[in-house]
Amino acid sequence: MLISLAEIKQISWNGIWKQNSSLVQILGMCPLLAVTTTLMNGVMLSLATLLVMALSNFFVACLRNFIPYEIRIPVFILIAAALVTVVDLGMNAYMHDMYNILGIFIPLIITNCLVLARIEAFAAKNSPLASALDGAMMGVGMVWTLGLLGGLRELIGSGTFLGGIDLVVPGLSPIHLLPEDYPGFLVAILPPGAFIGLGCLVAWKNWIEARAAERENRRPAEPVMAGGCH
Amino acid sequence: MIAAKEPTAPGMAARTAAILFLFVVAFTAALAIVYVATKPGIDAAAAEEKMRAINEVLPKDLYDNDLLADTLKIPATPELGLDDESTIYRARLGGEPSALVLETVAPDGYAGKIRMLVAVRANGELAGVRVTQHKETPGLGDYIEPKKDKNKERPWITQFNGLSLDKVPASGWKVKKDGGRFDFVAGATVTPRAMVKAVHKTLQYAVANRDRLFATK
Numbered sequence: 478m479l480i481s482l483a484e485i486k487q488i489s490w491n492g493i494w495k496q497n498s499s500l501v502q503i504l505g506m507c508p509l510l511a512v513t514t515t516l517m518n519g520v521m522l523s524l525a526t527l528l529v530m531a532l533s534n535f536f537v538a539c540l541r542n543f544i545p546y547e548i549r550i551p552v553f554i555l556i557a558a559a560l561v562t563v564v565d566l567g568m569n570a571y572m573h574d575m576y577n578i579l580g581i582f583i584p585l586i587i588t589n590c591l592v593l594a595r596i597e598a599f600a601a602k603n604s605p606l607a608s609a610l611d612g613a614m615m616g617v618g619m620v621w622t623l624g625l626l627g628g629l630r631e632l633i634g635s636g637t638f639l640g641g642i643d644l645v646v647p648g649l650s651p652i653h654l655l656p657e658d659y660p661g662f663l664v665a666i667l668p669p670g671a672f673i674g675l676g677c678l679v680a681w682k683n684w685i686e687a688r689a690a691e692r693e694n695r696r697p698a699e700p701v702m703a704g705g706c707h
Numbered sequence: 708m709i710a711a712k713e714p715t716a717p718g719m720a721a722r723t724a725a726i727l728f729l730f731v732v733a734f735t736a737a738l739a740i741v742y743v744a745t746k747p748g749i750d751a752a753a754a755e756e757k758m759r760a761i762n763e764v765l766p767k768d769l770y771d772n773d774l775l776a777d778t779l780k781i782p783a784t785p786e787l788g789l790d791d792e793s794t795i796y797r798a799r800l801g802g803e804p805s806a807l808v809l810e811t812v813a814p815d816g817y818a819g820k821i822r823m824l825v826a827v828r829a830n831g832e833l834a835g836v837r838v839t840q841h842k843e844t845p846g847l848g849d850y851i852e853p854k855k856d857k858n859k860e861r862p863w864i865t866q867f868n869g870l871s872l873d874k875v876p877a878s879g880w881k882v883k884k885d886g887g888r889f890d891f892v893a894g895a896t897v898t899p900r901a902m903v904k905a906v907h908k909t910l911q912y913a914v915a916n917r918d919r920l921f922a923t924k
Contacts, residue, residue, distance in 0.1 A: 559734040566745040567741070567745060570745035570746075570752065634846060635846050663847070663894065666846040
């Protein structure tokens with residue numbers, strides 16, 4: 478039942494890079510378009526999704542032997558939706574300030590097909606611990622991707638960095654990386670900007686992968702290549 | 708024996724339906740329990756938030772009564788853009804009426820309704836306006852929230868403070884683009900236009916009904 482170190486490594490690597498939800502699986506586009514207008518928005522929604530995915534994967538993996546194959550999808554959605562509601566109510570009651578910022582995004586988590594995709598692809602076939610880790614690591618992958626995309630859109634669109642951080646950590650204020658009178662670039666803030674930005678990130682990831690593959694192929698001929706990349 | 712091992716199609720259907728039903732009952736029950744358990748916390752947080760919102764539009768030295776207790780329910784009021792009943796908070800200082808806090812809605816924002824709290828002093832001046840709920844474009848139309856306004860020293864929404872029907876003629880209650888006196892951010896005119904109109908209407912309503920609203924038990 479316990480989980481081996483190699484398994485942890487593989488699940489983490491898959492979630493964070495190799496099967497990255499936004500860059501490789503291209504799942505969860507709706508929240509991606511809607512919230513990555515700033516770095517903080519992207520990161521906060523990803524963190525909430527991380528929590529829901531870890532919990533729903535865990536519960537489904539625990540109950541997987543009791544769920545008949547034919548009705549697995551409605552049961553999976555029932556479990557995930559119930560957990561989203563629990564997180565929603567719990568945050569509203571005990572972390573109200575945080576809820577005011579994230580509140581509108583939380584019900585949206587259930588529309589993120591990534592949640593169902595990981596339940597179906599992973600949690601329905603694996604142990605609870607490994608499934609919870611898979612959900613969490615997919616969430617980590619989402620955190621950095623949406624954070625990066627949100628940060629880029631925010632910087633290009635409105636010239637700030639960490640806008641809205643004062644809502645999460647009172648006392649801190651956003652940094653104006655570009656001059657105060659930067660006119661802003663509207664396309665970056667609107668949804669098309671998210672698609673263009675995502676396209677660039679996917680290209681960037683594929684470029685890194687291609688370069689790594691090339692290096693792999695050449696290795697016998699040029700063993701000194703390692704560490705020699707710029 | 709063999710019949711029992713190979714269930715008929717209706718039998719299978721009944722069995723899966725029963726399992727699905729059990730899951731639904733179990734999770735609905737769990738949700739009901741969580742709902743009941745979190746209700747007091749949510750109510751307390753909502754009341755606190757309401758008070759905080761009121762304190763943003765109404766300076767604390769203008770009243771000494773318990774605002775959440777001295778309220779008046781009014782039915783749907785088209786002048787305030789409300790198609791549902793709403794609450795008016797009545798501020799008194801030493802027993803004398805000092806201000807009204809009204810909930811109001813600008814129905815024609817860029818992305819639907821903009822809900823606001825408007826505080827009108829007994830002398831007809833606006834004490835303050837705050838947006839409580841809106842769906843305007845992030846980074847563009849959301850400067851109506853002082854927290855998101857890039858102008859931190861003099862947020863857009865503070866333009867309303869201290870204005871009254873006497874100080875600003877009816878023609879002035881428009882954004883500058885339409886010949887009025889209110890600033891706006893280029894590229895997002897629909898939002899401030901809707902809000903200026905709604906605040907103007909609210910002020911007219913409050914002034915016209917002031918005595919009735921304060922007197923009603």
